[in-house]
Amino acid sequence: MDLEEGNPSADLSLSPTSSLSRKLQQSPGNVSPSQQSVSSPSQGQFAMPALPPAPPPLPPGCKVPPPPLPMPGINVLSLPPAQPCSNPQCKHLTCGCGEQPQPKKTPTLRMKLFHWQKLPSDVVRQSHSMWAVMPSSSKDLVEPDYASLELLFCVPPTTPKEKPGPKMKKSKEITFVGPKKSLLLSIFLKQFKCSNEEIVAMIQKGDRSKLDAERLKQLLKLLPDDHEINGLKSCKEEKSELADADQFYLHLLEVPSYQLRIECMLICEETKILLECLWPKAQAIRTACEMLLTSHRLLVFCQLILKVGNFLNYGHHTGDAGGFKISALLRLTETKANQSHITLLHHILEEIEKNHTDLLQLPRDLDFVSKAAGIRLDVLRAEASANLKKLLEIEKRLFLSTDDLKIQHAKSVQGSLDASKDLQKEFATIEKKKEELADYLCEDRKKLSLEDVFNTMKTFRELFLKALQENEERKAQAAKSEKRKKQLKGEDAKRLKGECGKSITFNKN
Template structure:
């Protein structure tokens, strides 16, 4: 029976006395008489005590209780004849070591220490409990510390073996985990020169990593604390040194390397690292900084199969995590995986990741400040501090507060407080910006108030001036005569008006052709209380009201139905906006004080033109000069040239402007927008010149925007035509389709249109509602044709090419050609005009204008360079049309199909293919995750989760070292990455 054989093997461990002499002090008791167990109650009591000594897990304990009476008696009999050990004897001998540590390892000491290890491994639970209660673990800890401090590695091996034996017992394992000093000394024993002691220390730490909940944390803390004892610059330094070191024989070297890489993989596979990619990435990055990857590459040359498996596990776990962090799967065509060994690649990936987030300015600021930090030896600690702070913050924000960092910051820096302060600082900066904005608004409002007060004062001065001027005028017909100077008025005595003045003479008759002013009828509109907002409408003159809808409108009767106070309150004028009526009054006063500005162009056009000129920030003379020399220095932005093209003077406006200037003998009488239009209208062929300038400034940019489109179409056409994997995929789909359509109307097909690729998703799976034929094909490809999955990466260019339309590209090329022809025609016309005016007498202004005019030089230079660029573009476009036609014919599209028609079909199919592949990959990952979480850490972890207490620590370590513990994970990773076992090692050996 299984249980009887299991108990026999368990009890056989209790008879391992081959190292004992016949003259042992331990007594072997006589066997128990089976008649003593005639009473069932006594049998059950003795058997229960026996099971407690075995320290079995609960379910096995219950199964053992269910055994037959005969088997119970047999087990008790075998147990009664085993050798009895006394913990006191071992403790007394160990205390003698503490009082006077032996100078060398004698045969007697070797025999005693071997007996101690065997007893701790094989004796019953009561022996281990007695050993621990009498201070055995503290004595072992003291001796271990003394042995490695005095470089007695030969003694360290036995003390470490004793700790390892203790870990096979549940109470011994708990006692070791509770003693942080013991764990620290075990971790410090990694520095032992004896390879056997080094191996045992590393194996103990590896096994403890699999203790649920606390094992991983205890081991990592012990390694961190031991780092100071060993004088390491950073933790894990001695581990990497041991991995790289060669010992006296190849077998020892291979065992040490296997133990060390086993510990590294255990640290990356247990505890918080089991379910947190960020945690693993953080821990692995520490090892990579110490050069573990280079060490692994160098060790592969002569590595055993077992060691090579550990190396494969480390590298493939790293690759999987990096793909996960970068957000892409291994075969994803969406983007390239991030190379975490390449600083430039990581920076570009971060920039791409943050490009559409508000975090990008902070990333840019971080890089800018890092540029300011010197990189000499003196400032290395500062860089180290940056690294540690980022590790703290990353772990606390991404791994639910799990912290695992170096001791120098532990206890001295509260990261929660730092995060709180940073949050407060961000709030303060936002408030400061808001305060600054409000301060600027307040200052602007104050300036507006001062400006309005000044204008109001000017208005009052203007009215008083008009009044005094009327009083001082010598002619009744000159009501607007100029004001006398202050000096003249000071010298004239005040005029006393007569007692009764005669009435003034009638005004002179109006001039011939003038219009008699008509007094406008005022409507009966109630007075408003305070200023209100202005309603911007275009008034219709009263003489044009007749016959319209407004002729009989009685708006004055509506006021009795309107709450005027509410209307005034709801639409009160804001203090930040000027009232149009007040502005008109002020402008009137200014026009009275200064020369009145005349405008003959449309008011809306004048307003928009004035806004454009305010943005341009150039005088009319400067604008005219820049246009004559064709803006050689690029003073006018390209977008402003486009705006200037919208505000060209028409022929009627030019004529009116010229008449106004001729009437007033100076262009200074014109408003700002009118003055601008007048000045530019004096430039010969201004509109054509401005168009030429716009063409020159925008031609190169248009070519640069067009070239990538043409090149993308060429490259995509060529990639589709030459791709063998696509043809293999089409063959697979055709075969599946013909099978499904067998005997039907669509069966026996020799091919199908590319648009039919997207109908694959419409064939639903009969067994799973969330699956379709595309998922099946992708699964088939995964199993049988894994190379086809590279299609997503190879055909990723179809997304870019599907954006372009051939007719639009051709139209843009024709537009470029017409632009060159337009400038060539203008150049010819300008040359002809020069020839015709050679014999004419030139004015001084015309001569200066010709000297400043550099149209010919700019046009000739542009035509030379633009013609060359255009010919190159034409050649590429012709090549594109040929490749596109070949691609269309190959994939059964119409010959004149546009790129967006062809490539959008493939883009849609590729997206569907990627989604199906990702769904299958995600399902596979979830399944593997469930397996990793539920499968036993074969010998220990699973039982510990169920609170099992088994003596299987040695078996766990053996499974860890030979790779059996990670066999399923390694098999999964090799399947995912298509990596055959030992492939890298064989290549390294060949080199």
């Protein structure tokens, strides 16, 4: 206490470390260095390290002491050195005892990608996978040839393309036609592979060598509208500045009555195609009707069926018939005989083959009828009548047109009219034949359908031919069976004869 009061500044010059060492020396548990060397460990005392010298005094004006210096053995924690891994099977990937990893090789160029499914590192280390095990020695490690990899799989450098010079923009064409219609008209004009003037000249002359029915139909749909015509007529620009479709329209507008000319050409082409299709069908119907009316074999065969039917239906309300509907011919296969696979038609054909062989040629007479089956007379008439109506309308319009147009198309239109009228005459002839056939078959004239009659006769013809073939096959099978029986009888006779000869020889002996 006296020391502190006598020299108060001395306390400030001492650091906390020096004061701490002084207190430790004055504490009753401390001993002198001589006693420290003599004292034994059994007394519970431990040796303290030597204290460092006192730090220099604080500079004048400084009230905060500097940080204490580290004390050996007290402030510095000494860690034990790293011990090697005791697991002989550990490859030091997860324990941290392995060698320092070598720096990764990185390419100097841009490389092509190898597409794989990447596994995260934490997933690999947590599992006992092949990726968690490293070779035990450096000899097992295989290093790739990075130089060759970089040479073979680098992305080749792209040479910058030379930019073409600016193209000269064409001056915008003037058009009064919509884009869709202009495109369709351009496609249509390219079919001819000739100029617009030549196409218009063909229309003006009525030349149908390159203008068939389909092209004429397309052209009618692409004719200019009123607003397009007005725009083209009011245009004061040069023709070369107009679009191709507009130039074609300008040439077409110079032809008087161009739409009527196209319609005349179209109706003549359509009439030609239609008549080529309808005439053979109409003639087939007329020929089939005439064949049914004049076939002697069909008449004799039906008389035979009538006799057979009355014999089978004797005593029944369907017996003693004077005739039958022609559709009854299809029911000849429905009446079964007592023998298997034999019908009434099979039996009748067997009788015909024996006594009336000429009736076996009946399918030849019905050949024309089979070809006419499926042709509908009402459809033919409707198509011919609609075309004739168009022709008559065109004829009226042509009569009111200019003289040059009459001279050019009157002949072709009149020829189409004459051919159509001839077809109408053929239909009238067929109608008369139909009435005759209805009377011949005892049918109602108004209800008789030629299509039904032709289909019935076609089916009967097929049944007739099928039954003939089955009869031939049955005969061939019976002949084979008979021949086989004769062979067996001959073999049995030879065997019996041989056995008899042996028995006679045995008796003589």
